[in-house]
Amino acid sequence: MNLRALEPEDLEFLFALENDPDIWGVSDTLAPVSRHTLREYLEHASADFYVVRQLRLVITTDIGSPAIGIVDLFDYDPLHQRAGVGIIILASERRHGYARQALELLKEYARSVLRLYQIYATVGADNAASLKLFRAAGFRRVGIRHGWLRTADGWVDAVEWQCLLQASTIIGESA
Known part of the structure; x- marks a missing residue:
């Protein structure tokens, strides 16, 4: 499993x-x-993460192999050292554990290179595969936003997930 920067050759992959x-x-997206x-x-796309406050990486199964997905860090908050996470794997490549492996690589990169304290995700309550993935x-599941996401069929709750990357003392943490 490999995460790499976007290349001009990724145009058709991104377009699809x-x-x-x-x-x-x-x-x-609408x-x-x-x-x-x-x-x-x-x-x-190669702009500085700390300036544009987002980063998109291409997921491949090995160095030099075709792209199978994308993982994003977005809404980077420099004061609180956190960013949101989004991930998508091509439909033909799902259910092989690639998303899980990519998240593990992203967590290590976010912790050791970007020095983030935490990453988080918002997942529709109807997205069983993503709930299982995170x-x-x-x-850690940390909350629900009721009726948060609009779908073609109505409103869906959003499940909030959080992953602490750095060990530290949390003031006011409940036991």
Whole structure:
């Protein structure tokens, strides 16, 4: 398993991924994305995480192998040393444990390189696969936001997950 930076050659992979209506519900997307927009995004994708406050990494099964997914860190908060996590694996590559392995690599990178204290995720209560993934990856379920996510069928609760990456004393932590 490997996480790598985006490359210009990832254009068609990103185009297919971003324009898959089956994942729009988990990525807060409502419309297709053009190749032009993605080309411009790729030109600036190497910008400093600490400046743009987000990072997108490509998931591959091995160095040099084709992309099978994307993992994002977003909403980086420098004061509190935390960022949100999003992950998507191509439908044809799911159920092989790749997402779990990618999250483990991301956690180590976020802890040791980016020096984040914690990462978090928001998952629709109807997304059983992602709920299972974050639990298996060592995230702790910390809350529910009721009726938080709008879907084609109505409103869905959001399950909030948190993963502490650094050991420290937490003031006011309940036993």
